[in-house]
Amino acid sequence: MSDTVKLACRNVWKVYGDEPDQFFKNGSGIVSDIAGTFAHIKDTGHIGAAANVSFDVHEGEIFVIMGLSGSGKSTIVRCLSRLVEPTAGEILLDGQDLLKVSEKELIDIRRHRMGMVFQSFGLLPHLTVLENICFPLKLQGVGSAKRIARAKEVIELVDLSGREDSFPRQLSGGQQQRVGIARSLAVEPELWFLDEPFSALDPLIRRQMQDEFLRLQKLLHKTIVFITHDFMEALRLADRIAIMKDGQVVQTGTPTQLVLNPVNDYVAEFTRDVPRDRVVTAGEIAESHILSQHTLTLDHLTTLDKIMPLLQEHPNGISIEKDGQMIGSVTAQSVIGALANTADAQT
Amino acid sequence: MSGDALNQAQTRSWLPWVIVIAISAVLIAIRNDVSWLNKPPAEILPIAEWVNVYMDWFVDTFKAAFRKLNWLLNWPMGWAQQFLQWLPWPVTMTGFGLLAWLAAGWRLTLFTVLALFYMVVTGYWVESMNTLGIVLVSMPLAIVSGFFIAVMAYKSPRVNGFVQPVLDLMQTIPTFAYLIPILLLFGFGPVVGVVASAIYACPPMVRNTILGLQKVAPEALESGLMSGASRFQLFWQVRVPSALSSIMMGVNQTTMATLAMVIIAAIIGGSADIGWEVLSKMRKAQFGQSLIAGIVIALIAMMLDRISWGFTDRSRAIARAHLPFMQRYTPWFIATIIGVVLFWLAKLVPALSVWPEQLEFYPAEPINNALNYVTGTYAHVTDAIKKSVLFFYLLPLKVGLTKAISPFSWGITFEPWMRLAFAGIVALIAAGYLVMGKWRRAVAAVVVGAFLYYGITSMPWPVIILVVTLLAWQIGGVKVAALSFFGWLFMLLSGIWPQAMLSVYLCLSAVLVCLVVGGGLGIWASQNTRVSNFIRPINDALQTIPPFVILIPFLMFFQIGEFTSFLAIIAYAIVPCIRYTEHGLKSVPEHIVEAARSMGTTKRQLLWEVKMPLAIPEIMLGLNQTIMFALAMLVITALVGSKGLGQSVYIALSSADAGKGLVAGLGMALIAIIADRILQAWSERRKMALGMV
Numbered sequence A: 001m002s003d004t005v006k007l008a009c010r011n012v013w014k015v016y017g018d019e020p021d022q023f024f025k026n027g028s029g030i031v032s033d034i035a036g037t038f039a040h041i042k043d044t045g046h047i048g049a050a051a052n053v054s055f056d057v058h059e060g061e062i063f064v065i066m067g068l069s070g071s072g073k074s075t076i077v078r079c080l081s082r083l084v085e086p087t088a089g090e091i092l093l094d095g096q097d098l099l100k101v102s103e104k105e106l107i108d109i110r111r112h113r114m115g116m117v118f119q120s121f122g123l124l125p126h127l128t129v130l131e132n133i134c135f136p137l138k139l140q141g142v143g144s145a146k147r148i149a150r151a152k153e154v155i156e157l158v159d160l161s162g163r164e165d166s167f168p169r170q171l172s173g174g175q176q177q178r179v180g181i182a183r184s185l186a187v188e189p190e191l192w193f194l195d196e197p198f199s200a201l202d203p204l205i206r207r208q209m210q211d212e213f214l215r216l217q218k219l220l221h222k223t224i225v226f227i228t229h230d231f232m233e234a235l236r237l238a239d240r241i242a243i244m245k246d247g248q249v250v251q252t253g254t255p256t257q258l259v260l261n262p263v264n265d266y267v268a269e270f271t272r273d274v275p276r277d278r279v280v281t282a283g284e285i286a287e288s289h290i291l292s293q294h295t296l297t298l299d300h301l302t303t304l305d306k307i308m309p310l311l312q313e314h315p316n317g318i319s320i321e322k323d324g325q326m327i328g329s330v331t332a333q334s335v336i337g338a339l340a341n342t343a344d345a346q347t
Numbered sequence B: 001m002s003g004d005a006l007n008q009a010q011t012r013s014w015l016p017w018v019i020v021i022a023i024s025a026v027l028i029a030i031r032n033d034v035s036w037l038n039k040p041p042a043e044i045l046p047i048a049e050w051v052n053v054y055m056d057w058f059v060d061t062f063k064a065a066f067r068k069l070n071w072l073l074n075w076p077m078g079w080a081q082q083f084l085q086w087l088p089w090p091v092t093m094t095g096f097g098l099l100a101w102l103a104a105g106w107r108l109t110l111f112t113v114l115a116l117f118y119m120v121v122t123g124y125w126v127e128s129m130n131t132l133g134i135v136l137v138s139m140p141l142a143i144v145s146g147f148f149i150a151v152m153a154y155k156s157p158r159v160n161g162f163v164q165p166v167l168d169l170m171q172t173i174p175t176f177a178y179l180i181p182i183l184l185l186f187g188f189g190p191v192v193g194v195v196a197s198a199i200y201a202c203p204p205m206v207r208n209t210i211l212g213l214q215k216v217a218p219e220a221l222e223s224g225l226m227s228g229a230s231r232f233q234l235f236w237q238v239r240v241p242s243a244l245s246s247i248m249m250g251v252n253q254t255t256m257a258t259l260a261m262v263i264i265a266a267i268i269g270g271s272a273d274i275g276w277e278v279l280s281k282m283r284k285a286q287f288g289q290s291l292i293a294g295i296v297i298a299l300i301a302m303m304l305d306r307i308s309w310g311f312t313d314r315s316r317a318i319a320r321a322h323l324p325f326m327q328r329y330t331p332w333f334i335a336t337i338i339g340v341v342l343f344w345l346a347k348l349v350p351a352l353s354v355w356p357e358q359l360e361f362y363p364a365e366p367i368n369n370a371l372n373y374v375t376g377t378y379a380h381v382t383d384a385i386k387k388s389v390l391f392f393y394l395l396p397l398k399v400g401l402t403k404a405i406s407p408f409s410w411g412i413t414f415e416p417w418m419r420l421a422f423a424g425i426v427a428l429i430a431a432g433y434l435v436m437g438k439w440r441r442a443v444a445a446v447v448v449g450a451f452l453y454y455g456i457t458s459m460p461w462p463v464i465i466l467v468v469t470l471l472a473w474q475i476g477g478v479k480v481a482a483l484s485f486f487g488w489l490f491m492l493l494s495g496i497w498p499q500a501m502l503s504v505y506l507c508l509s510a511v512l513v514c515l516v517v518g519g520g521l522g523i524w525a526s527q528n529t530r531v532s533n534f535i536r537p538i539n540d541a542l543q544t545i546p547p548f549v550i551l552i553p554f555l556m557f558f559q560i561g562e563f564t565s566f567l568a569i570i571a572y573a574i575v576p577c578i579r580y581t582e583h584g585l586k587s588v589p590e591h592i593v594e595a596a597r598s599m600g601t602t603k604r605q606l607l608w609e610v611k612m613p614l615a616i617p618e619i620m621l622g623l624n625q626t627i628m629f630a631l632a633m634l635v636i637t638a639l640v641g642s643k644g645l646g647q648s649v650y651i652a653l654s655s656a657d658a659g660k661g662l663v664a665g666l667g668m669a670l671i672a673i674i675a676d677r678i679l680q681a682w683s684e685r686r687k688m689a690l691g692m693v
């Protein structure tokens, strides 16, 4: 993960209704009174599916968008790929405003730079697995031999070899979603959108698919926007999370930030049942005191549940490093303190 | 919300009914003193003449162009027919066998071969191939034009807004009415059949294609977009293939409609096809012959239906597409080899190109003899059935008890005390319902009682207009009421009122039987799998066979007349009632049934207290279909002497009077559409009340 911004979403609004444009003076989506505009939208019988949404997605990161049903997650991710035309705002892909590109350029961007996985898979029922995966390549005009070779590669990648000639309805949900994933990967996109890709699967398969997803990301290093309404899923996958409510982003941050410092009850409610020790990392609670004697050294991203058993053997504390540099240490006391604090915050 | 509720309370109140019933009572009382009440004006607006003036102009202006078109269409039709005549029959059989195999496998192949063989041995091969030739030309015409009309309607809401009502009209205007303008434009000849059936068969293709294109899953489309599909690619590579099964359903229905119309178009003659064969034999009362020929039509229908239906299930084609080359084309190779061999063999063995007459199997005489024996021996039975239905059911509905009860019919005179007793019973029932607080049922009892007493055809016309329009208003709102009012007004002013009432009466009397008997069968089938399995193929057959053929058996036993029409209408129109009832009862959600069972309902309670109320909307849609079918059949029964609008159309056809034909046809369409809108609205209301939408 780097700090380069790959995709930026600036003051994006999506209003459904008879006259959605009336609320905005210009296309920028910047309004002086956000709450007032939102109320106005509601009062006039319109639906504000996305309201003033802003966030940056960095290159190579997994950015998770979370929220209850109807909070506008699907809307915003569809705005990012312009499957839904935003009413106002800017979407910048590598600094280029996506909303200003022509239809032709957009088709080109979708063909080569974006991939999307859908909650209900979106497979074409009249095509086999192989043909489904070849489909985007075929649209691009890639030759038949070449696209079949590429399709076989991604089929291998998602572990579906042998099922090339099956039809979607002959596959289980998990297998169908693998096809969806393979299809979106076939064009080697830089940006990968996943709209609740695992929600239709049962818990066991979901877990498997998450592992699979992480394995793929280790290999591929895509920039990912991932949508879910399951916080545990978000925790497992996310580098950063944005939480949405009623079309607005309530809070954006790392999982720890959300757990330790929820901005309001809505966010706290989401993180309520999360075991703190599995979220909070050593770096976040380390005291700046550098241990003099030689002791165990751990990376700053290690979570507390991993550290706690080790503290018994190292009563003096454990050193914490970041990018090869000592940044401080943790002791049994600091761990207990941190967990106690968050437990307080909870009640 | 509150405005809505208020509105509903107003439209659904009992007050208008009291007023309408009062007015009706006055109208009925004075009907013998005011002649125009009983005998509606003959023709106030000469609509038919206007149509004719316009039609004449149109024909004069465009005749040349249409004759050219006729000439043009004659070619492919000639080729198709001559080609089918030229091919030795075993080769044609092989071709259809291959088609059947591709569509559905060896069972259908066997059926197809046997069906075609029947046509060979009965000596109807030439006629059958002529019919098939016309079908094979007009079917692609209907399919291709239907598809493109659907694509245009799908792409432009404005086109769609125009197409939908036209489809409604086209599917309700009786088939004969189509023939007249086409006849005038194209002149006599087989091309009329091609054009008429192409037009007639178009709507199901358009409907199914539009529906299919509209209901493609949004995520399939989004995934297409994200794959970078251009608009064109999205449409042709994602939307159309995803809609394919719906489109193929359209192809199936269109094929069947084509055949039905080709058979009916035989009525204008000029083509030596199988429809003409049936009709001419029927006219000569040669029932054995017409039965044998009618079976040919039934077989062609089943064959075409099964084959085109087989292609709607795409999995066969798809599975085959993934076999290795040799395997994929094996049936083609085999069929080609058999075909070529048979072709050359036919040059050596003449029986293989023209079936020798002495080998024909044509049991017309034995059938006729048997029939004569049966009808002769059991004349008293058939007569008794016919008479009792006529006197005790049909006549009261038609002219009312007041005229139906006579020494001649019922064997008694309708004494004043009986009249009083009848009125008393009706009043008692109505009062009973009123006491229970069910004013709607009370109103229904009064209205039904009045109609039973005076008869549909003898009711003063304002009464009918008032009652139906009020019903339409309370159930469907202002729009439906307006449709009803202006629809009846049209029939009144254009001078077709008496015929319209005859049609309404015959249709209604058949539909009531369908509802009771069909509903009963549907209930039985829903409870009993064996019954269901037994009824299903019969239903399938009744739906597939062109309605024309259904007349034959009834004609054989009951001769020409209203009773035969009545039975034929029932046979054709009962199917939807059975099907929808069974389906409605079977599709009650399992969790509701379980919940009811857990409360300890008996089987009977489960049916009547739980399933029935939930199935009513569906049954109502079935009833709606039944009415449409009944009206469609009504026109055809004009061939066997039923009276009413169908007869008017038929007469107009024989005198090539486009205006009369269209006016009468439009009248039938209006009756159908009014009934349809009222029932649809009613079904919607019920669904809403049950929270099913």
Ligand SMILES: Nc1ncnc2c1ncn2[C@@H]1O[C@H](COP(=O)(O)OP(=O)(O)OP(=O)(O)O)[C@@H](O)[C@H]1O
Binding pocket: A016, A017, A047, A048, A049, A067, A068, A069, A070, A071, A072, A073, A074, A075, A076, A229
């Ligand atoms: N085409 C549309 N027309 C009108 N309203 C819409 C449309 N699409 C979405 N909405 C509304 O926008 C809001 C946000 O919908 P969205 O689908 O983005 O929610 P979501 O967060 O993805 O929910 P879920 O978890 O159920 O998928 C909802 O209130 C929805 O009803």
Ligand SMILES: [Mg+2]
Binding pocket: A073, A074, A075, A195, A196
């Ligand atoms: Mg969603």
